[in-house]
Amino acid sequence: MSNGRNSGGRCVILSNLHRSVCVPIVLAPLFVIAFASRPAAACGHPVAAYEVSEGGVIERPLCGLAGDAERGRAVVAGRRGNCLACHAAPIPEEPFHGTIGPPLHGVGAVFSAGELRLRLVDSTRVNRATVMPPFHRVEGLRGVRRDRAGQPILSAREIEDVIAYLLTLTEDAPADETR
Known part of the structure; x- marks a missing residue:
């Protein structure tokens, strides 16, 4: 060749x-x-198609992907998802956790996978006044850098990984935890 x-x-x-x-x-x-492993390769394009049901959930996993909780934890703890900038989570090795958003402790006992998926893909469908960004919606956004236009913050794979991790969080925060 x-x-x-x-x-x-x-x-x-x-x-x-x-x-x-x-x-x-x-x-x-x-x-x-x-x-x-390229994010766009999972569906053939950067943004996965999804359908919001009448109950206000996205039932089907994006691109039919199964999430991995360990990878999801890494996204939550890392700069890619930047979740700890606003939320506290049971990730003790990370010293700084936000308080703007609700703590993630116990979220897996409160919300279904479909409810979490909608909140991650486009949180404005749940709360129009939210400051949480839409992690997998690209249309109708303002102030997006030109080199990031049309690209979601998280890929379909990363969304499903974060959901898998969040579903493992079924315990409330310990009473002595100050985060």
Whole structure:
């Protein structure tokens, strides 16, 4: 394979990259594994389609993905989700927790996955006056940097991971916790 052209051998065309690439069949699985974790690759586009039911929930997981609680905890604790800027959570290794939003302790015992999904995707559908950003809605927003226009804060995978983590939080905060 030279200059991306087929050298006569059998190849697989991968077009989920910036341009189509001919990859020898033996290397194709490696490329699929390497690029499968890209946020947009989960659905084929950056923003997943979703439907809000009459009960005010998004029942179906975005893109049909199952969340991973460990990855979700990392999103909540890290800068990607930036959840601890506003919320307290049972993540003791992080020294600073916000108090603007409600604590996340026990949230998994209060809300269903569908209710959490709606709050993460577009919290303004629950409370129009919220200061919580829509983590997976891109239309109708103002003040978005040009390089981020059309891109959600969190991918469908990250939304589902955060939901999986939040559903594990079924205990209230300890009485002596001051956060």
